[in-house]
Amino acid sequence: MNIKFTLSVLGTVLAFMVPQTAxxxxxxxRAMFGETHLHTNLSFDAFIFGNRNGPDEAYDFARGKxxxxxxxxxxxxxxxxxxxxxxxxxxxxGMMPAMFDPNSxxxxxxxSQALRDAKSASERRLAxxxxxxYIGQQVEDDLLDMDIVRDTWAEVKAAADRNNEPGKFxxxxxxxxxxxxxxxxxxxxxxxFKGDAPDEPYSRLIxxxxxxxxxxxxxxxxxxxxxxAIPHNSNGSDGYMFAEKTFDGAEIDAEYSAMRMRNEPIVxxxxxxxxxxxxxxxxxxxxxxxxxxxxxxxxxWKDSKIDGSYxxxxxxxxxxxxxxxxxxxxxxxxISASDTHVSAGGFDEFDYWSKIGAVxxxxxxxxxxxxxxxxxxxxxxxxVQNWWRQINMPEDQRTGWPGKNPAPGYLQxxxxxxxxxxxxxxxxxxNTRNSIFDAMRRKETFATSGPRLKVRLFGGYGFNEKMLxxxxxxxxxxxxxxxxxxxxxxxxxxxxxxxxxxxxxxGSAPLQRLQMVKGWIDAEGKTHEKVYDTACxxxxxxxxxxxxxxxxxxxxxxxxxxxxxxTGAGELxxxxxxxxxxxxxxxxxxxRVLENPTCRWSxxxxxxxNSKPNPALKATIQERAWSSPIWLEH
Numbered sequence: 001m002n003i004k005f006t007l008s009v010l011g012t013v014l015a016f017m018v019p020q021t022a023x024x025x026x027x028x029x030r031a032m033f034g035e036t037h038l039h040t041n042l043s044f045d046a047f048i049f050g051n052r053n054g055p056d057e058a059y060d061f062a063r064g065k066x067x068x069x070x071x072x073x074x075x076x077x078x079x080x081x082x083x084x085x086x087x088x089x090x091x092x093x094g095m096m097p098a099m100f101d102p103n104s105x106x107x108x109x110x111x112s113q114a115l116r117d118a119k120s121a122s123e124r125r126l127a128x129x130x131x132x133x134y135i136g137q138q139v140e141d142d143l144l145d146m147d148i149v150r151d152t153w154a155e156v157k158a159a160a161d162r163n164n165e166p167g168k169f170x171x172x173x174x175x176x177x178x179x180x181x182x183x184x185x186x187x188x189x190x191x192x193f194k195g196d197a198p199d200e201p202y203s204r205l206i207x208x209x210x211x212x213x214x215x216x217x218x219x220x221x222x223x224x225x226x227x228x229a230i231p232h233n234s235n236g237s238d239g240y241m242f243a244e245k246t247f248d249g250a251e252i253d254a255e256y257s258a259m260r261m262r263n264e265p266i267v268x269x270x271x272x273x274x275x276x277x278x279x280x281x282x283x284x285x286x287x288x289x290x291x292x293x294x295x296x297x298x299x300x301w302k303d304s305k306i307d308g309s310y311x312x313x314x315x316x317x318x319x320x321x322x323x324x325x326x327x328x329x330x331x332x333x334x335i336s337a338s339d340t341h342v343s344a345g346g347f348d349e350f351d352y353w354s355k356i357g358a359v360x361x362x363x364x365x366x367x368x369x370x371x372x373x374x375x376x377x378x379x380x381x382x383x384v385q386n387w388w389r390q391i392n393m394p395e396d397q398r399t400g401w402p403g404k405n406p407a408p409g410y411l412q413x414x415x416x417x418x419x420x421x422x423x424x425x426x427x428x429x430x431n432t433r434n435s436i437f438d439a440m441r442r443k444e445t446f447a448t449s450g451p452r453l454k455v456r457l458f459g460g461y462g463f464n465e466k467m468l469x470x471x472x473x474x475x476x477x478x479x480x481x482x483x484x485x486x487x488x489x490x491x492x493x494x495x496x497x498x499x500x501x502x503x504x505x506x507g508s509a510p511l512q513r514l515q516m517v518k519g520w521i522d523a524e525g526k527t528h529e530k531v532y533d534t535a536c537x538x539x540x541x542x543x544x545x546x547x548x549x550x551x552x553x554x555x556x557x558x559x560x561x562x563x564x565x566x567t568g569a570g571e572l573x574x575x576x577x578x579x580x581x582x583x584x585x586x587x588x589x590x591x592r593v594l595e596n597p598t599c600r601w602s603x604x605x606x607x608x609x610n611s612k613p614n615p616a617l618k619a620t621i622q623e624r625a626w627s628s629p630i631w632l633e634h
Contacts, residue, residue: 027475033424034423035085036172038338038340038345039086039087039343040057046357048118049070050070052070055159056163058084061077061344070357071361075346084170086159090204092135099112099116100116115131149200161173172433174193185239186232186236189230194434195226196225208247209248211247211256214263218259228437229263234311235294237309238302240308242330244308251326257321261327265332270447275419277312277592278312279293282306282312283531293417299414323521333440333443334446335447342356342357350599360413365413366413369614370612410616425455425625426439444485452507453504453505454503457484457498457499459498460497461480461481463481484590492634497576498574498578510570511568511569512537513537514533514591515593518531522582533548536572537572547579555597556619558620568595589632
């Protein structure tokens with residue numbers, strides 16, 4: 001990267017950073033990055049797979065301190081975060097440390113003893129399988145101690161409060177509500193509190209119905225405790241996350257839609273277990289729609305149904321429901337998170353440690369490095385053991401572990417399809433709980449697949465090309481229009497204007513293209529979607545017919561992971577007017593920005609291990625970021 005290019009990037013980054021003032025207005029909002037989905041040793045699964053880092057260590061990592069992975073190596077973030085929430089599973093919260101404590105009464109339980117005796121990765125997986133019927137309440141539970149759960153929750157809250165540094169580093173009290181439609185159809189949410197939190201978290205043991213979680217959140221809000229729930233891994237929900245019916249199969253109505261949006265204003269679009277923006281079968285004309293797809297239900301090899309599992313399709317479904325008078329239950333903003341289970345998110349492809357711990361912390365365990373002959377034998381023994389275990393348990397408890405293995409010589413578990421994602425971005429006036437939480441509630445948020453890309457989107461009328469070079473662009477855009485996450489009232493007969501803006505992460509690859517993704521419903525009630533390139537690297541004009549940038553010839557050397565640094569952009573801006581606007585069509589618009597291609601984590605693993613790359617895994621990746629949408633309504 002040459003000096004001029006570096007200075008250009010630095011200038012762009014500084015342009016995005018507005019100093020905080022005592023009377024900050026919308027134009028003073030700055031981009032901040034954080035983590036809203038993280039597990040410590042207080043989560044049952046994280047502890048089983050070797051994590052011994054608690055909430056304090058997780059906050060230390062976020063602030064830039066190295067902490068230890070279950071396999072013994074150091075984990076350190078490239079750039080400290082601005083905010084973080086620790087979100088351990090509410091179900092069985094803190095039970096694992098107690099089960100391993102010989103002085104605890106629960107340590108005498110047979111399940112506790114089996115877990116303590118498990119030493120190898122395969123033994124841990126089998127022991128974990130024995131615990132799942134208890135977590136799922138499929139057997140009589142003589143293990144759970146709610147006093148332990150409540151005491152642990154009190155420590156979670158205390159850890160968040162003592163690590164909170166207003167103006168410098170913000171922490172949120174939070175937890176994961178881990179539920180499903182039946183067993184594996186993921187309906188998980190992370191619950192984040194604005195300030196104080198109740199004495200006990202609401203878990204699936206109280207109700208598996210997310211609608212009852214929202215009612216509980218409403219009751220807390222009436223007591224002065226505000227919170228939001230953030231759905232994640234809709235890709236593994238088997239179509240239930242964004243379904244056409246309620247949890248119990250009733251028709252969705254306006255009351256349901258209002259309650260959901262009141263409690264779930266944002267959704268997690270990307271994380272380690274895949275990206276849920278769209279699926280290539282739903283978006284066949286989107287050349288970038290197959291990004292980091294994990295096609296399975298969570299913790300299984302069962303394919304997850306596509307319909308109802310991806311965000312863009314949910315946006316379209318929401319427009320249909322709104323047209324039917326049901327309200328729009330899927331009008332949410334976007335963030336990303338890691339879902340790490342080692343108290344530390346692996347956000348960078350070149351420094352990736354996956355998420356579970358002892359079973360996926362190195363390349364050979366996640367399928368990117370060839371196994372030795374003895375390791376192949378061990379893997380085969382585990383497959384036989386698992387097969388025997390599966391056929392001797394009730395059918396509804398079978399996971400199918402381990403499953404597909406198309407590349408001989410490599411271990412392929414479900415985590416072979418995972419990736420180094422992602423980060424939550426917000427536009428907020430100051431680094432405090434109130435300011436960041438308010439940004440999430442108004443949906444002025446964006447999501448990245450890992451790099452610290454910054455994205456802005458404004459919609460309105462009267463925007464023009466000259467505003468892109470105006471030092472007062474942001475102030476004028478707020479004054480004349482709405483930012484990402486907002487609703488825009490259409491002016492009949494006039495196509496709306498948009499201002500799009502994105503900057504590069506100085507520690508990652510240059511930008512290749514800036515895009516607008518549009519979805520709309522026509523007068524006949526049919527939904528449509530389209531992707532428009534709006535700005536190209538190098539200032540090359542977008543083709544007016546195809547709405548695509550030409551290839552900028554960015555290359556990646558997969559032998560060394562060197563990539564092109566002189567063919568991309570440090571900043572991309574665009575003024576864009578919808579060329580396909582028709583009066584009366586309600587629509588949504590969101591920004592997607594793409595980097596030049598770089599090496600994926602699997603290629604980095606293979607290079608470091610001097611191993612031939614697994615041909616079943618992608619060698620490169622095109623990192624990206626997404627803004628929350630703006631909704632155009634008539």
